[in-house]
Amino acid sequence: MEVLGLKNVSKTYRNGTVAVQEANLSIHEGEFVSFVGPSGCGKSTIFRMAAGLSQPTAGQIDILGGTPEQARTSNSISCVFQEATLLPWVSVSENITLPLQLRKQPRKQQLEEAERVLQLVGLQDYAKALPRELSGGMKMRVSIARALVAKPKILFMDEPFGALDEITRQTLQEELLTIWQKTEQMTILFVTHNAFEAVYLSNRIMVMTPRPGRISDEIAINIPYPRGEQFRAHSDFSNYVRQVSESLRH
Numbered sequence: 618m619e620v621l622g623l624k625n626v627s628k629t630y631r632n633g634t635v636a637v638q639e640a641n642l643s644i645h646e647g648e649f650v651s652f653v654g655p656s657g658c659g660k661s662t663i664f665r666m667a668a669g670l671s672q673p674t675a676g677q678i679d680i681l682g683g684t685p686e687q688a689r690t691s692n693s694i695s696c697v698f699q700e701a702t703l704l705p706w707v708s709v710s711e712n713i714t715l716p717l718q719l720r721k722q723p724r725k726q727q728l729e730e731a732e733r734v735l736q737l738v739g740l741q742d743y744a745k746a747l748p749r750e751l752s753g754g755m756k757m758r759v760s761i762a763r764a765l766v767a768k769p770k771i772l773f774m775d776e777p778f779g780a781l782d783e784i785t786r787q788t789l790q791e792e793l794l795t796i797w798q799k800t801e802q803m804t805i806l807f808v809t810h811n812a813f814e815a816v817y818l819s820n821r822i823m824v825m826t827p828r829p830g831r832i833s834d835e836i837a838i839n840i841p842y843p844r845g846e847q848f849r850a851h852s853d854f855s856n857y858v859r860q861v862s863e864s865l866r867h
């Protein structure tokens with residue numbers, strides 16, 4: 618089942634910058650799709666349009682059988698950005714239940730949901746901690762937990778691990794795949810500059826050209842999940858990374 622379709626989608630900003638030109642794509646339920654491309658090629662712009670945060674200037678976006686605005690207001694999509702953007706003065710648990718507080722869900726249910734997602738991201742002992750007591754990797758885990766608390770059908774992740782050190786980044790990649798496999802048919806769309814990250818995580822990679830951004834190539838990573846740490850050392854992994862890097866150069 619298609620959960621996201623872009624048909625000839627373009628975006629020209631008011632200052633005349635053509636950020637995206639005639640993007641076409643079709644994403645199915647349960648996929649993990651990454652977008653790679655040089656800085657400024659329009660990856661975030663595509664995301665913002667699909668998530669209903671910005672309007673295309675041409676073309677059509679169908680998401681979960683409706684418009685991006687409908688998907689956003691029905692809480693069926695969640696976003697995670699590079700900055701964890703946690704409220705510094707409230708606990709991890711309060712940060713996580715924020716989307717449920719806004720929806721005025723019963724308090725008991727909120728706390729149960731917080732416990733569920735804290736376990737998913739391995740932070741069950743930190744519910745009462747304040748964000749300043751956490752490392753960068755832990756803050757990102759909280760940010761992911763907050764995005765998962767509303768059980769989204771599509772999770773948009775825009776360079777979520779870009780500010781983390783390499784070891785933390787790899788650990789979070791593995792954890793993210795585990796979480797994704799535990800959720801029922803959640804689709805993940807992931808922006809990254811990093812070909813290694815894209816190959817490790819995705820079942821499909823969209824390669825974008827420099828501005829104006831177009832989707833120039835689509836690479837399927839035909840390696841079954843769970844992939845495990847050993848996949849990074851496998852020749853298939855380096856072959857796919859080379860394929861993505863070459864595609865980025867053309």
Ligand SMILES: Nc1ncnc2c1ncn2[C@@H]1O[C@H](COP(=O)(O)OP(=O)(O)OP(=O)(O)O)[C@@H](O)[C@H]1O
Nearest residue numbers: 630632634636655656657658659660661662663828
């Ligand atoms: N609000 C805006 N007004 C004008 N131009 C913009 C706006 N937002 C983005 N742009 C421009 O549109 C182009 C695409 O930006 P976008 O952020 O989508 O790229 P990106 O691929 O996500 O970049 P990066 O990898 O550096 O985050 C860039 O040239 C950027 O400067």
